Amino acid sequence: MGKLGGYAGKILKVDLEQKKIYKEPLSDNMISRFIGGLGINFKLAYDNVQPMEDALGPGNVLLFGAGPFVGTLIQGACKTTVVAKTPVSGFLGITSTGHLGMLKFTGYDNLMVTGKADRPVYLKIDDDVEICDAGDLWGKDTWETTEALWQKLGKQYVVACIGPGGENLAVQASIIVNKYSAYAQSGMGAVMGSKNLKAIAISGSKSINVADPGRFTELIDKAYQQTIGSQKEIISGFRKWGTLGALGPPISEFGPNEYKNYTEIFPADPPIPFPFDRFISEIKIGDISCMGCSIGCKHLIRMLKGENAGNSMAVSCLVGGMHGFAAHCAIEGWENAIRCDELCNRLGMDYLSTGSALSFAIELYREKIIDKTDTEGLELDWGTAEEVQELLRQMASGQGFGKILAEGLIKGPQLIGKNSENYAVHSRGHAVYYDPRRGGVAPDLFSIMLNAEGGRFHSPGWAGGVMTKVFLERHLGMPSDYAEQAIADLEGFGLGRFAKWAEDNATMFDCLGLCQMPMHQQVELSVWAGLYEALTGININGEMLLQAMGRVWDVRRMFNLREGRTRRHDRFIAPRFVSERLVSQNKDYDPVSEEKFDVLLTQYYKERGWDPSEGTVPEARRKALGL
Amino acid sequence: MVGSPIKVKAVNCSGCLRCALACSFYNTKERVFSFAESQIVVRPDENDAWFNIEFREDCIACGICVDHCDFGALTWE
Structure with missing residues (x-):
């Protein structure tokens, strides 16, 4: 293997309170334990947010992360994540979008913003990093803000900004990139507004290396064939109608x-x-x-x-x-x-x-x-x-x-x-995408009820809807004997166990920087692992990637436990879902059983290797991760 | 490149930037991804063409960008 590829190699830290900028190397330890993107954001959040900080106070951090695949030709390698303690629930919040990959080309994999500026500012990140006055931008909507910055800096800059929603700390506030692409949920726009940070303008002239260009080229073609090439009709429909x-x-x-x-x-x-x-x-x-x-x-x-x-x-x-x-x-x-x-x-x-x-x-x-x-x-x-x-x-x-x-x-x-509160339909404050009365409690839906800390509908446990042994083995990386058990136990509510595998697989996408849309989930786990090796030069296989995701989930859990998360929070289901029937012309749907959900929760804790009663992370694992 | 045989239809551009990523990866000795090294530049525009496409002076019209455009924004004349 040749030089380290994929990673830009640095973390940019901006302290708005002290007006200081730090450029720190992305350590080998961080890469090997948490892979990138979301995983590294989680660890930075754990290390830099004191317990019980106000989500909209200066002690919260706002983290942007681009995984190693972002900025390359790997099909769907576009997703960057934003993480902070969310004002929606008070736990760890997550959101992502597909248009801030430019961060990698400025030489940074992750950006961490701390403190609160004493006046409205924007960040200009290019060959240099500058905290600039945004007094004239405050109060403008996202389109006006983006246009003003494009006029001032040029359209080579990707602009991520907040509108009045973020300025006024609405917990539904988003961050909008280039006038349309949204870091939508978790109220990250409000976190940005609480820091008096109106916008981030990014233009990069740096390069992303590839460790083994020959093998990488073969594998990007293979991933392209497994997503685009083999599903032309589906892709055509998807492009026509989108979501x-x-x-x-x-x-x-x-x-x-x-x-x-x-x-x-x-x-x-x-x-x-x-x-x-x-x-x-x-x-x-x-x-x-x-x-x-x-x-x-x-x-x-x-x-x-x-x-x-x-x-x-x-x-x-x-x-x-x-x-x-x-x-x-x-x-x-x-x-x-x-x-x-x-x-x-x-x-x-x-x-x-x-x-x-x-x-x-x-x-x-x-x-x-x-x-x-x-x-x-x-x-x-x-x-x-x-x-x-x-x-x-x-x-x-x-x-x-x-x-x-x-x-x-x-x-x-x-x-x-x-x-x-009986009329509020949510999952610990987050808007929900599925109705568990209608969709049933499948692994992905269970995961959304349990862990929708960003509300993204196909995360964290989107299983593609195809619960087959082949799917479990090929795409979730579940060992063969395990997959047989999971299927056999479906009706007996083995789904809590299954959910862990679906979550780890989906989280791998967030750490590498991949879009989770179903066509990308057709790509074999071994291809993703091969691409990681060819791009970065770091030896890995699918099993190791999933093991890293277990560590990422431990960090996430530890952050939330520190914020007072208990089983009581985990078993919350919106009152409407557990008390009201859903009636339609063709069929009626029963409320969700809280007792059954509780059984799944214990299974889920066990499968994660957490304490089966409260979901705490074992001491040895905490110590190994420095938590 | 003046008089490029590559035909640009900006209204078809989706802004995926695969043309620029491919240009730098396949045409640089170091095989890197770089917008600075790319000879094709895609920037936001307005109205019914949401993106503007231009070629830098050193473009040799190799066609890598055309090969990687799945939206019909770049074709041969």
Whole structure:
């Protein structure tokens, strides 16, 4: 093997309080134990956030991480992660996006921002690192901010910024990259705002090495064939519709589109108020990709309503807006749904968690738990687009009833009182993507209920929906005899055990820098391991990669235990899911059994090697990791 | 490169940057990924072409970028 490849080799640390910049080597120890990206972010969070710090205080850290695959030609190697203690739940928060790979080309794998600036600033990272005044940017939306920085610095800079949502500390606030690509959930926009950090502008002139270019070239072709080449028809559909495909079967059968705050099922698959032929003929202009991806599941679309009607807008996860607004709030028509998406993009607010909070407010209003005196005159009901959009603006600006909703689905109901928490549908504060009443408790869904600390629907335990022995062995790396047991025990709730394997596999994607979309999960584990070896020059195999993910999960667990996480938190399921039947024309669905969930939880703890009663990490493992 | 035989249709560009990544990887002696070394530059644009595509002076029109464009933004004349 030749020189170290893949990694940029340094961590950039910016102390906004002291106005100091540190460039530290990324140690071999860190690489071998946690691989990269998310794993290294977790360890940096554990080491640098004191227990019980305020998530929106200067003691929290904001971490950006790009794994070793990011910035190469490996299909789907685009994902960078952001990690901090999240204001949503008070535990470790995670989010990712596909357009900040430029960080690697500035010579850094991870960026850690600490402290709070004494005035609004932005970070300029290129051949140098500079903390710059952002007084003239504060108050601007994300599009205005990005345009202003492009005008000042040039369009070679990738701009990640917050809008009013982040400035006003809404827990639904996102970080928006180049006007559209979102670090959506976990309230990372609010963490950034709490540091008076308006934007990060990045332009890199450095190179990423490849240890063994010959073998690497062979393997990137193989990975490309297993994702793009062998699934041309699927890819073509995916590119045409993007994530909108989740509005129809089979994904819709898991319950992501639950209507009216999870009280009903969306009237049709796909939903009638959104004619798909019109989407193609009038709305979609082109395809948008993340860095290094040939699929292009994002869209360039035409705005149809508001002051920007007729202009184009890029959107990242369009179905997130459909879930948040069309399904949960029952907003009808492309014009209104896209207008909500536009407002979210500009204000720096996440589609799904914002829509969840708004649908919660609508139901409270309908149930007469709140009224016009609470909403300052806004009359809320399902499908009231103008009112929803006004409340969305209030959430981002910290005004009116929106200020309460911007506290999230844990603190918001506490402020409202009147048992309103019974109407809040969430997983420890995070908006949920699946309805466990409809989707059942499969490994991925169980994992989402348990560990959705970023709410990303296909993380941390997306199993691809194909629970077969081949899948377990080939793609999750589960030993053959183990896979047989897992399948045999499915009905007997062996799923807690299975979930651990699905999580480790998905987390490997986050550490390497890969997109978790299903087509990438068709690639064999041995190919990913081979690519890692050829790129970095570090010997590894699939089993070793998964072992590292066990360590990553230990660190994550230790962070959360230190913040007071207990079994009680782990077994929380939204009241609606455990107390109400879901009724539809064709079929009724029973509530989730808390007792069965508890059985899975014990299995899960055991499979992780944690204490089966409270999920604590054994002392020997803590010591080995320096925790 | 003046008079390049590579035809650019920016409205088809998805911004994946595979053209630029491939250009540097296959054309540098060190086999590195580098936007600074790449002879094709993709930057944000506005309106119905969301990206702008330009070639640097040292482009030799080898076609690696065309091979790696899956969106029809780069084709041979």
